[in-house]
């Protein structure tokens with residue numbers, strides 16, 4: 183595979199400058215912080231080590247089997263793991279206790295499986311974000327806007343799950359600006375849900391390589407960066 187020649191350190195330095203600029207474009211009253219999660223699907227443990235060496239400590243994976251293998255290869259590293267892929271119910275047992283954050287909770291049956299799993303592994307309090315599908319036909323994963331409120335109420339009632347916020351993945355478009363309406367809608371949904379549930383939902387997980395600047399402007403607290411940060415990968 184052809185490498186673009188840039189090291190993770192160089193990529194990270196460039197991205198940090200872009201993040202700083204995007205944070206400056208936020209309203210003064212907003213937080214001027216955002217957490218970067220490095221998306222390491224399709225990347226080797228060596229790439230993750232290279233990223234950890236430049237100070238990146240939060241990594242996200244999409245596929246349970248692949249993730250577990252890498253976590254085992256990296257037990258000597260103190261890393262924080264995020265699960266961002268489509269989660270099958272029969273894989274829940276495997277991921278409880280391995281991921282501090284799950285961004286892709288998208289259906290009732292999964293709430294039940296996760297609650298059961300977290301309870302068994304008690305005292306795990308599993309942090310979750312609900313993934314919302316905003317791109318209509320074009321996006322495949324996430325709960326619908328109509329189902330969001332009932333799903334969130336159910337998570338709230340699950341003693342071993344902690345609802346932290348919302349996540350979305352808009353349909354891929356080269357022009358990041360085209361993602362703005364989706365990011366804005368996710369922020370609005372969070373505000374409405376906070377009022378409805380009477381709780382604070384601290385997190386908005388939105389923005390990937392081509393649209394993280396826009397996501398930051400719209401209030402992202404987590405951005406999920408794969409290619410731009412770690413380089414080309416072996417799977418999509």
Ligand SMILES: *Cc1c(COP(=O)(O)O)cnc(C)c1O
Pocket residue numbers: 221223244266267351390391392406407408409410418
């Ligand atoms: C792959 C993936 C990313 C990272 O995408 P890049 O374009 O490589 O930055 C972020 N979020 C989710 C849910 C993904 O599947």
